[in-house]
Amino acid sequence: EPEVTQTPSHQVTQMGQEVILRCVPISNHLYFYWYRQILGQKVEFLVSFYNNEISEKSEIFDDQFSVERPDGSNFTLKIRSTKLEDSAMYFCASTPGRSSYEQYFGPGTRLTVT
Amino acid sequence: GENVEQHPSTLSVQEGDSAVIKCTYSDSASNYFPWYKQELGKGPQLIIDIRSNVGEKKDQRIAVTLNKTAKHFSLHITETQPEDSAVYFCAASISGNQFYFGTGTSLTVIP
Numbered sequence: 001e002p003e004v005t006q007t008p009s010h011q012v013t014q015m016g017q018e019v020i021l022r023c024v025p026i027s028n029h030l031y032f033y034w035y036r037q038i039l040g041q042k043v044e045f046l047v048s049f050y051n052n053e054i055s056e057k058s059e060i061f062d063d064q065f066s067v068e069r070p071d072g073s074n075f076t077l078k079i080r081s082t083k084l085e086d087s088a089m090y091f092c093a094s095t096p097g098r099s100s101y102e103q104y105f106g107p108g109t110r111l112t113v114t
Numbered sequence: 115g116e117n118v119e120q121h122p123s124t125l126s127v128q129e130g131d132s133a134v135i136k137c138t139y140s141d142s143a144s145n146y147f148p149w150y151k152q153e154l155g156k157g158p159q160l161i162i163d164i165r166s167n168v169g170e171k172k173d174q175r176i177a178v179t180l181n182k183t184a185k186h187f188s189l190h191i192t193e194t195q196p197e198d199s200a201v202y203f204c205a206a207s208i209s210g211n212q213f214y215f216g217t218g219t220s221l222t223v224i225p
Contacts, residue, residue: 005159031214043158043203055210074222091157101146101210105157112219 002026004106005094012112013082021077021109031095032075033103034067035044035058046071049075061110082113116141118206120216128224135213135219137204138186144206147187149178152201159178161202162189194223 014040025032033048034113049067050053075094079086091111093103105108117140139147145166150158161173162188164171164178171178175194180187191198201220206215 006157031210035213042217043205044217045214048212058212095210102148102160102163103152103205103210103213104160106211107155107157 004092004094004104006090006106006109008109009107010034010110010112011047012114015084015113016081017110019051019082020110021079021090021092023075023077023106024073025075025094026096027073029094029104030097031055032067033093033095034077035091035093035105037108038088046077053111054073058070067081079111084113087111087113116144116206116208116214118204118214118216120204120219122218122219124192124216124222126222126224128147129194130198131194132220133191133194133198133223135189135202135221136186137206137216138184139206139214140185141208142182142185142207143208144214146206146207146210147178147180148205149176149189149207150203150215152203152218154200158203180210180223191221194221195225196223 007022012099032049037043047057061111065078068076091108092106120137148163151161152158175192183187201218203218204216207213
């Protein structure tokens, strides 16, 4: 069964450094999402992406964040200058299309900012 | 924006008993309500969902009910098994756009 994959599984970085989290959505899916989950808290929406542009973004998704689909398979989240409070689990998700609401999540990348 | 509340935060049941998790939402425009199961170290896995034009949906031992008037929906797991132990999240969405998640319920099924 097709699944969303994410790399790396764990990323440790120093405060102020740039990180790129990578996702490969399910191949025929058209809508892509990033969520984050701070330890012990609820999953929070960051951004949705369709047709090579951002569809929606939350207040969390400020100028430090950007997303890109550099080729036909990868979907990336970049954090330009990481802060301690960016430490969280980051999940990528994808959906087949507008009539299908189900979002399928990847296994996540644990980001630790020291 | 939408606010989703989920109760209880922890739930322990004996194997074979039923488990019920409840969520409320605030935005009457929400029309899609998925439930996710998250096992340790893994991403959320969709287990069942319901749209607002339906009051109840069942899939084997799992069922979800929706009360649009009261703005609440519930997950029911019957004949629980140890492998049902996980964290369960409810979510609400308007037509599959951004999901608003509840705070999660840690379910433990005691053998």
